[in-house]
Amino acid sequence: MDRTEEQWLEGLRETVDKVLPIRHYQESYGAIGIKRAEDIKSLKDFQRLPLTTKEDLRKNYPFGLFAEPMENIVRLHASSGTTGKPTVVGYTRQDITLWAKIVANELKRVGVTKKDVVQIAYGYGLFTGGMGLHYGCEELGAIVVPISGGNTARQLMLMRDFGSTVLACTPSYALYLAESLEESQISRDELKLKIGIFGAEPWTEGMREEIEARLGIKAFDIYGLSEIMGPGVALECPAHQGLHIDEHFYPEILDEEGNPLPDGELGELVITSIEKEGFPVLRYRTKDLTTLHYGTCSCGHVGWSMDRVSARVDDMLIIRGVNVFPSQVEEAILLEGFEPHYLLVVYRVGNLDQLEVQVEVSEATFFDEVRELEGRQDRLKKRIEDALGISVRIRLVEPKSIPRSEGKAVRVIDKRNKEG
């Protein structure tokens, strides 16, 4: 839907209205003279509002930023609290319905229908991935297989026996399933799989091509995070013209200092929810780096689109003062014909940071002649170094020696802190 500035403002004001009774917002908005939603006269005014961060959620743990009384909350989700307390979000019945409708609409756009059998191999539980897709598929009327993550042999068996046509999971798990399929007694011809809905971790275009080729499906990138709603904030369009953002989310792109950037420029994605009740978010910093575009797509979508998330601010490594993202390494690895099973190990020798990239050797990249193997290794080294701007050490390792993940892949081991 094409909205005018005034129409967006109306939605944004409603969200401001909803959060103003909450102390955290009252204080921070009051400090810049915003006491009522009507004080926001333009998008420029809106952009003056302080940003909300994960830290704000932690400070108000667990329910301090909920906008509805607890009796109206029907579900809680939480993100993993690896660095402290988890961030908790609450949904009203209306929120759950809205979320399901958003996901259903998006799935419909990439060709999922009520006749499809959707195997949801995202984790179920506090993580929003499993439940988010689940409710969306049910809303659509598709047959849901709530298998959750893990138990790869059973995933493949049921994929065949139930005739699953759609697979939803992280891209790294999809690749692991493809790899396991090739080694199993089940042949691709016995499967009916045609569409993949993959997300919850950054992945590259090369990774998509790899998954599409090995599983023989069309793969689509789904975006979301629990603080905003969960999966379905955006889904890639069938024309692969970026990820279309649902109209219940108002996106902005900011530079490192928090200044708004124009369309097409790379920066941090910031989102405000519209019509959300239990846990409305205002100008939430996603820590995801992408670019925004506004317009009409050939698939019929009108509104905001975002590019594939190239990296998470949190995934960024600073090595010898240079910003390094694992996705840059993944791209180079795929371009040199290696398999996308890799691990970045950062360590320190003396006062100097070192980056070691471990890559698995496969039948396709192994050569009997050491000279040729080393040549391949050198080409990969050069490509990664060109992309990152720092020197790296490449270590070829045996297949399957890098642990496979059933959820989000572990791409980095940083040993610098432990070694002090």
Place this chain on the structure above:
Amino acid sequence: MLQLSIFLENAKGRLAEVISLLAECKVNLRALSLADTKDYGVLRIIVDNPEETAVKLRERKVVVSLTPVWVLKVPDRTGGLAEVLNQLVQQDVVVEYMYAFVEKENEQALVVLRVQDKAIMEKAMQTLNLPVK
């Protein structure tokens, strides 16, 4: 003849593991050589049934490739190998690597040769008519 080339990560016990795997598969090693670099090694072996062994190793997640090599009989006396090599050099054969072993039944000395250009080697072998295993 086909040689098996196996990728080995430089990890403690990995060589012993793979050699044990070959024993489990009831493979008799006729000859063996190990090329090593800082991080990994390439184990090259001559066995009786290379194709069959490769399948078994792949089932056990070992990266292996089959490499065509020549196994030449070499006169077991001083200068025997030099004679053979000099003849090959005259035919423009470039050797990538080489290792030797002895057949115990007849005490025959053998060398495994990997050459840069297969066609040149084939032509040289036709011309020289060197004894092969």
